[in-house]
Amino acid sequence: MRDALTVLIAICCLGVFSYSQTADDLVAKNIQATGGITRIKAIKNIRMTGKFEGGGGFKASVGQQNERPNLIRETFSLQGMTAVQAYDGTTGWQIQPFGGKKDPELMGEDDLRDLLLDADFDEPLVDYKDKGNTVEYLGHDLVDGTTYRPVFDREDTQSIGAVAIDPSNSKNVWVGTGEGWVRNSVSVGDGVYKSIDGSENWTNVGLKDSEHVAKILVNPGDSNDVLVCAMGHLWDDNDERGVYQTTDGGKTWKKVLAGTNGSSGCAMLARSKHEPKTIYAAMWDFRRQGWTFRSGGPGSGLFKSTDSGAHWIAVNESNAKGLPAKPWGRVAVQVAPSKPQVVYVNVEAEKGRGLYRFGRQRCDMDQARCQ
Numbered sequence: 001m002r003d004a005l006t007v008l009i010a011i012c013c014l015g016v017f018s019y020s021q022t023a024d025d026l027v028a029k030n031i032q033a034t035g036g037i038t039r040i041k042a043i044k045n046i047r048m049t050g051k052f053e054g055g056g057g058f059k060a061s062v063g064q065q066n067e068r069p070n071l072i073r074e075t076f077s078l079q080g081m082t083a084v085q086a087y088d089g090t091t092g093w094q095i096q097p098f099g100g101k102k103d104p105e106l107m108g109e110d111d112l113r114d115l116l117l118d119a120d121f122d123e124p125l126v127d128y129k130d131k132g133n134t135v136e137y138l139g140h141d142l143v144d145g146t147t148y149r150p151v152f153d154r155e156d157t158q159s160i161g162a163v164a165i166d167p168s169n170s171k172n173v174w175v176g177t178g179e180g181w182v183r184n185s186v187s188v189g190d191g192v193y194k195s196i197d198g199s200e201n202w203t204n205v206g207l208k209d210s211e212h213v214a215k216i217l218v219n220p221g222d223s224n225d226v227l228v229c230a231m232g233h234l235w236d237d238n239d240e241r242g243v244y245q246t247t248d249g250g251k252t253w254k255k256v257l258a259g260t261n262g263s264s265g266c267a268m269l270a271r272s273k274h275e276p277k278t279i280y281a282a283m284w285d286f287r288r289q290g291w292t293f294r295s296g297g298p299g300s301g302l303f304k305s306t307d308s309g310a311h312w313i314a315v316n317e318s319n320a321k322g323l324p325a326k327p328w329g330r331v332a333v334q335v336a337p338s339k340p341q342v343v344y345v346n347v348e349a350e351k352g353r354g355l356y357r358f359g360r361q362r363c364d365m366d367q368a369r370c371q
Contacts, residue, residue: 023137027125040122044068072119087119099291109348110295114183151199159187164216168223171198176213182234184288192228194250205250209240215269220276224249227309229266234288237262243281245309256309263287264299270333272340279305282331296329302345324352
């Protein structure tokens with residue numbers, strides 16, 4: 001299952017590398033190597049079936065059927081019952097008989113988001129800009145431009161939720177393990193890894209019980225100052241979740257923003273390189289169970305720091321008029337690269353869910369509170 005909308009083209013280039021080459025050039029070469037856009041677009045449907053086997057003789061049948069443009073139906077059958085998740089091009093619905101629900105129901109936002117990734121018929125690289133995906137060129141090696149070289153295959157986990165490159169030194173690479181888009185088939189990680197030689201070698205630098213890391217921010221002015229957005233356990237409470245900071249390059253960590261309860265962790269971090277001391281953190285109260293998923297609760301919220309993460313204040317109706325009423329679910333936040341005073345927030349809520357924009361340019365508050 002593909003769980004990330006951001007596709008990172010890493011360590012690839014033409015046989016004779018040119019520094020004028022762009023990520024678009026590499027994407028085009030990759031598509032050509034897989035058959036070319038004409039042959040890819042000629043495929044109209046795909047059907048896959050298989051078996052899932054677990055411990056103690058556990059066996060289930062799984063299936064997936066895709067049709068153009070982006071229709072999908074996934075099944076999981078066990079002991080005469082079949083769970084179904086489907087998207088018809090407009091609506092996502094599911095049947096979950098293992099939780100006693102035999103009638104179709106609409107899917108929640110997080111499960112639907114993951115299903116839409118699986119429904120992408122042509123994979124993330126084809127027409128990636130139209131899909132809202134991002135391709136970043138991270139480095140190169142002298143290969144033929146379509147070959148990928150694994151750089152994180154000797155570690156204890158293969159599940160990655162976040163990658164960050166030090167803006168001051170591209171040889172410093174940080175990886176947060178554990179998928180950030182959590183569903184019942186999610187894979188966990190074992191903390192944060194750091195490389196100081198451009199991803200050739202890695203060292204686990206801590207936060208091993210965080211299980212899921214959604215974001216890492218490296219201070220553009222200080223390579224040793226790093227913030228980690230730790231989501232925490234999906235299935236139970238744990239302490240190692242929230243926003244953590246190191247000021248010594250990963251030797252020690254301090255929790256600088258904690259959730260209000262054991263099921264709340266960090267879902268997103270954002271800052272502008274023009275104002276690196278100002279940081280936004282989205283906290284998320286969530287819990288997965290075998291038969292359901294809870295997204296939202298008293299621990300979900302948005303927070304702001306103006307001193308590089310040392311102190312935080314909650315962003316709410318008193319200082320950012322127009323946000324929906326709580327409780328919230330998952331929150332995504334991003335600072336406009338061109339105008340660090342402008343912030344975009346996507347809020348999951350029972351009423352008023354959607355994308356919000358606030359900052360000096362458009363604000364219902366006085367200028368002092370609109371900073």
